[in-house]
Amino acid sequence: MSDQAHSLRTPIVAVLGHVDHGKTSLLDKIRGSAVSDGEAGAITQHIGATAVPLDTISEMAGSLVQPSDFDLPGLLFIDTPGHHSFSTLRARGGALADIAILVVDVNDGFQPQTEEAIDILQRTGTPFVVAANKVDTTPGWNPVEDSPIKPSYDGQSDAARSRLDENLYELIGQLSDRDFSADFYWRVQNFRNNIGVVPCSALTGEGVPDILAVLMGLSQRFMKAEMEIDVEGPGEGTVLEVKDQQGFGATLDVVVYDGIIREGDTIVVGASNEPIVTEVRALLQPRPNAEIRVEKQFEQVDSVGAAAGVKIAAPDLDNAIAGAPVRVVRDRPEEDVVEEVKAELAEIEVGTEEEGVVVKADTLGSLEAMANALQEAEIPILRAEVGDIAPRDVAVAGTAREAENKAILGFNVDVLPNAERELEQAEVRLFSDDVIYQLVEEYDEYVEEMKRSQQETILDKIIRPARFQILQDHTFRQSDPAVVGVEIMSGTVKNNANVAKFENNEPDRVGQLSGIQLQGDDVSEARAGQRVSLAIDGPTVGRQIEEGDELWIDLPEKHAKILEQELSDEIPADELEALSGYLNKRRKRDPFWGK
Numbered sequence: 001m002s003d004q005a006h007s008l009r010t011p012i013v014a015v016l017g018h019v020d021h022g023k024t025s026l027l028d029k030i031r032g033s034a035v036s037d038g039e040a041g042a043i044t045q046h047i048g049a050t051a052v053p054l055d056t057i058s059e060m061a062g063s064l065v066q067p068s069d070f071d072l073p074g075l076l077f078i079d080t081p082g083h084h085s086f087s088t089l090r091a092r093g094g095a096l097a098d099i100a101i102l103v104v105d106v107n108d109g110f111q112p113q114t115e116e117a118i119d120i121l122q123r124t125g126t127p128f129v130v131a132a133n134k135v136d137t138t139p140g141w142n143p144v145e146d147s148p149i150k151p152s153y154d155g156q157s158d159a160a161r162s163r164l165d166e167n168l169y170e171l172i173g174q175l176s177d178r179d180f181s182a183d184f185y186w187r188v189q190n191f192r193n194n195i196g197v198v199p200c201s202a203l204t205g206e207g208v209p210d211i212l213a214v215l216m217g218l219s220q221r222f223m224k225a226e227m228e229i230d231v232e233g234p235g236e237g238t239v240l241e242v243k244d245q246q247g248f249g250a251t252l253d254v255v256v257y258d259g260i261i262r263e264g265d266t267i268v269v270g271a272s273n274e275p276i277v278t279e280v281r282a283l284l285q286p287r288p289n290a291e292i293r294v295e296k297q298f299e300q301v302d303s304v305g306a307a308a309g310v311k312i313a314a315p316d317l318d319n320a321i322a323g324a325p326v327r328v329v330r331d332r333p334e335e336d337v338v339e340e341v342k343a344e345l346a347e348i349e350v351g352t353e354e355e356g357v358v359v360k361a362d363t364l365g366s367l368e369a370m371a372n373a374l375q376e377a378e379i380p381i382l383r384a385e386v387g388d389i390a391p392r393d394v395a396v397a398g399t400a401r402e403a404e405n406k407a408i409l410g411f412n413v414d415v416l417p418n419a420e421r422e423l424e425q426a427e428v429r430l431f432s433d434d435v436i437y438q439l440v441e442e443y444d445e446y447v448e449e450m451k452r453s454q455q456e457t458i459l460d461k462i463i464r465p466a467r468f469q470i471l472q473d474h475t476f477r478q479s480d481p482a483v484v485g486v487e488i489m490s491g492t493v494k495n496n497a498n499v500a501k502f503e504n505n506e507p508d509r510v511g512q513l514s515g516i517q518l519q520g521d522d523v524s525e526a527r528a529g530q531r532v533s534l535a536i537d538g539p540t541v542g543r544q545i546e547e548g549d550e551l552w553i554d555l556p557e558k559h560a561k562i563l564e565q566e567l568s569d570e571i572p573a574d575e576l577e578a579l580s581g582y583l584n585k586r587r588k589r590d591p592f593w594g595k
């Protein structure tokens, strides 16, 4: 190792992709072949991460990675399953991962979580390579275990290769739809502008050497400067998880990306309220496999330098939150570090309003991503927090004024048992998903359905406008009730409605409908264009009403207002015409009627 390597840290790699596309298998393959290829020390298992040193990578990748070409010490793969837990984790305003593998099942192509992963990569500007996984499932595929992909690909039958090509081109097309120019990785000249697609199989290991080679190449070429750290500097990291650990209480699983953390160090940790200031009691790492029979699960280490995963045991960590920063105080005023942590948390703070939904997410980063998505969808947020859904959240959601806001949107979180009971009692709806846009979509659909059914109920209860005219020579009875033939000009006339007439713009209620007959049959309503006979209780033909008169269904002012302001999109055009005619008449006398 050159001197310079002492100050270059391991790049942090995240593996993202849709469920079942092979993230865990790919990581297992990398770990497994590293262990079987190399001797002791081939990999180091950290808390939440696996470190693969350069020598091991070079052994696995063969001629694709010559150790002399690199001075980065290797790669640190974050292990946490489910891409949200880490891909949305941040480090000093950027992504925690320096580089990523986007795993896509070559038969399935882009799926919802692939889209979401792409969003995250795009937003954080994280360089990535696409692992076009499961090539071994191509009909007629002839596997070459653990081989670089090019010789294996070239050695396939024409039929198998062209089947695979079809899928690969589709994938390249999908990337281009997302504004990424991509190609088979061996054709890519400039990895800064183009995304390399590596056909591979996590099962047979084909293409895995190539993925490692591209990751090393990308890091060495484009990120070397960012990997330069002061190895003795105060440690900085991001909380992956807050976990209760027997014998230690609440502990933090942390990825350290800068400096060094030592036992006894004072650290500042982002928490749900004020930052926590505490002292590191123990730094814990998993025991190597050989010592698995030893009773204690962890081994204690004196210090941990970047980049590494570690479990930190310290007092008072209960309120720490996943995604929050961890900073060592060493050699500087504690207040300054507290301010730094506060500033970083403030950057992620989600804007809330007085009225809106409650949002819960598993990490600060995912909370931020949720908040962005909700803002885009114009869904207001009443409260947003990291953590599982607790009874308090149900209570808060229940205080929302609007029915549609009495909702909790939970992203990658569990519902605590006592909150489940409360949910049943309170009229609070829970939406829970591990794909952000699906969560937003589910909620949107719920709100629309709710509005639709509210409007239907309102429409059912509301008196609807209609205009009709008494036909000449169609008086069948003069009074008690008056029975006349009419033509419905617009709107729908319903039985029992009140009838009005305007004389010199003066509205006059003339009576109430007590029967409708269409060609001799009793009906409950009559529509525009129909000729029916109406029985009207109250007036006498020749006095209050006359043949040729234009009559209206009399609308209560409140109903007219709701129809005009809220339901004008819901009612048919002829009814709308009747409404505006009626309002015109009314407003000639009182311009503010129904406003």
Ligand SMILES: Nc1nc2c(ncn2[C@@H]2O[C@H](COP(=O)(O)OP(=O)(O)OP(=O)(O)O)[C@@H](O)[C@H]2O)c(=O)[nH]1
Residues within 6 Å of the ligand: 017, 018, 019, 020, 021, 022, 023, 024, 025, 026, 081, 082, 133, 134, 135, 136, 137, 200, 201, 202, 203, 204
């Ligand atoms: N044939 C074949 N099967 C694979 C390959 N990679 C993964 N699989 C299978 O696909 C399934 C899902 O793989 P996982 O590695 O669990 O996928 P994942 O993306 O980690 O899934 P989650 O952790 O649930 O999100 C498993 O049954 C694997 O054995 C591959 O390259 N070839």
